[in-house]
Amino acid sequence: MQIPSLSLVDTIDSSTGVLVVPVRGGETPALLSGDNLGLTPERLSALGVTGKAGSTQRILVAAGDAERPALLVGLGEERTLEALRRAAGAAARALKTEAGLVVLVDDASADELEALALGAALGAHAFDRYRSTPKDEEPTPAERTVALVGAGQEAQRAIERAQVLAEAVALARDLGNTPANDLVPEDVAQLAADVVAELPVEIDVWDEQRLLDEACGGLIGVGQGSANPPRLVHLEYAPEGAKRHIALVGKGITFDTGGISLKPAASMLGMKYDMSGAGSVIATVVAAARLGLPVRLSGYCCLAENMPSSTALKPDDVLVLRGGTSVEVTNTDAEGRLVLADGLVLASEAKPDLIIDIATLTGAQVVALGNRTTGVMGNDDAQTAAIVAAGERTGETMWAMPIPEELEERLESNVADLVNSKPGDRSAGMLFAAAFLERFVGEDADGAPIPWIHLDIAGPSENGGGAYGYTPKGATGVPVRTLVELLSQDA
Ligand code: BES
Numbered sequence: 001m002q003i004p005s006l007s008l009v010d011t012i013d014s015s016t017g018v019l020v021v022p023v024r025g026g027e028t029p030a031l032l033s034g035d036n037l038g039l040t041p042e043r044l045s046a047l048g049v050t051g052k053a054g055s056t057q058r059i060l061v062a063a064g065d066a067e068r069p070a071l072l073v074g075l076g077e078e079r080t081l082e083a084l085r086r087a088a089g090a091a092a093r094a095l096k097t098e099a100g101l102v103v104l105v106d107d108a109s110a111d112e113l114e115a116l117a118l119g120a121a122l123g124a125h126a127f128d129r130y131r132s133t134p135k136d137e138e139p140t141p142a143e144r145t146v147a148l149v150g151a152g153q154e155a156q157r158a159i160e161r162a163q164v165l166a167e168a169v170a171l172a173r174d175l176g177n178t179p180a181n182d183l184v185p186e187d188v189a190q191l192a193a194d195v196v197a198e199l200p201v202e203i204d205v206w207d208e209q210r211l212l213d214e215a216c217g218g219l220i221g222v223g224q225g226s227a228n229p230p231r232l233v234h235l236e237y238a239p240e241g242a243k244r245h246i247a248l249v250g251k252g253i254t255f256d257t258g259g260i261s262l263k264p265a266a267s268m269l270g271m272k273y274d275m276s277g278a279g280s281v282i283a284t285v286v287a288a289a290r291l292g293l294p295v296r297l298s299g300y301c302c303l304a305e306n307m308p309s310s311t312a313l314k315p316d317d318v319l320v321l322r323g324g325t326s327v328e329v330t331n332t333d334a335e336g337r338l339v340l341a342d343g344l345v346l347a348s349e350a351k352p353d354l355i356i357d358i359a360t361l362t363g364a365q366v367v368a369l370g371n372r373t374t375g376v377m378g379n380d381d382a383q384t385a386a387i388v389a390a391g392e393r394t395g396e397t398m399w400a401m402p403i404p405e406e407l408e409e410r411l412e413s414n415v416a417d418l419v420n421s422k423p424g425d426r427s428a429g430m431l432f433a434a435a436f437l438e439r440f441v442g443e444d445a446d447g448a449p450i451p452w453i454h455l456d457i458a459g460p461s462e463n464g465g466g467a468y469g470y471t472p473k474g475a476t477g478v479p480v481r482t483l484v485e486l487l488s489q490d491a
Pocket residue numbers: 256258274331333334335336360361362363364366421422429458459
């Protein structure tokens with residue numbers, strides 16, 4: 001994992017590194033540092049400093065009798081937590097040749113310190129495992145340090161929390177970025193075992209034989225075309241005194257070719273990210289355990305590689321999924337919902353208070369909401385609203401979408417209980433997938449549906465454009481921070 005180490009310092013000296021000072025924009029740009037560092041409004045204006053979000057300027061500022069290097073970074077017009085995270089991230093990216101940086105914001109609250117630290121760490125994160133030559137003289141992200149100016153126990157806790165969150169997001173990003181030739185289902189399972197080894201988390205990995213014995217027809221069916229067999233990873237974090245029991249179910253397709261319903265070449269590019277849901281489940285369980293959150297968490301990663309071959313699933317095939325529901329496969333590229341169905345049934349068997357599934361499920365999500373907004377669907381409006389609100393606080397934007405009842409009849413099959421897609425009809429593809437998944441959400445002890453949230457992260461899991469704020473190119477780690485935020489409410 002390549003991220004800097006974060007620390008709290010009470011004063012700055014020349015050894016701490018380049019000074020980073022956010023500047024609020026507006027008519028008269030203003031430093032967030034009380035000490036104006038010799039920068040009068042006239043000087044700021046002469047330097048062309050606007051405070052525009054994400055803008056950066058390297059300058060020298062007065063420090064006693066000497067001068068020291070500093071970076072002014074634009075915050076935009078409002079001092080929100082997200083603006084601070086993004087400014088710190090932009091600063092960390094602009095200073096990637098520097099080993100040390102120190103962020104100076106006067107009167108920063110603990111939440112603001114956490115935002116600055118997290119933004120800087122995430123902006124500095126890089127996935128450079130495959131570069132044969134290190135960039136000249138450039139420190140690796142792990143060799144870098146980020147110091148925040150502040151004091152007190154609350155501030156210290158905020159920095160520690162930022163470190164845990166940044167490492168969890170970096171883990172999810174690294175998993176997403178790793179190409180499928182180095183990350184088959186068994187590799188994900190092994191990695192999950194490695195990262196929880198020292199934590200109070202139990203792990204159980206089901207191999208192909210066990211999946212057959214346990215009647216997980218979705219995982220078996222989707223995985224049967226690949227030389228790399230499917231796996232189910234079950235993680236269990238059950239602290240004493242847990243207030244709620246939440247199950248997380250992640251789509252973990254380590255590569256999605258589409259199977260026999262093969263994707264065109266251009267659409268296949270990037271399908272290494274199709275395990276991002278499972279990656280976010282692993283990262284969230286790790287973060288929750290490290291933070292000691294008082295919530296019981298059951299994680300289910302549904303791992304398979306979707307390949308075309310003589311043993312692969314075919315259109316028209318019928319699968320019997322865990323729990324006995326039969327599905328006519330009308331498109332082998334709608335594989336995510338098949339493996340998730342097994343996961344949802346398994347999660348339901350444990351009768352948790354809430355099930356959240358996370359999946360790069362549909363191209364229709366990208367069409368509807370774009371690359372930065374997660375689609376949220378489910379069977380419980382209050383739970384949906386709670387996660388959308390958590391996403392607002394973390395800066396991981398989410399938007400609630402309906403599961404219209406008229407889609408129910410479109411799920412009907414001539415030969416089985418359900419179809420997995422509606423061929424030739426691209427309308428409401430994201431919502432149809434949610435309607436399919438809902439059929440696999442079980443009931444609580446009183447016979448009521450278990451509250452369930454479905455997150456379609458097809459777009460937001462990857463940043464295909466340029467880096468911005470604390471988000472680099474490639475895997476983003478969405479929605480790990482929002483999940484941790486939601487779980488933290490029980491603390
Ligand atoms: N993994 C894809 C969804 C996807 C598309 C993720 C683009 C990220 C970016 C999924 O398995 C898929 O192929 N879905 C199909 C479903 C269709 C066949 C009903 C889709 O969205 O086209």
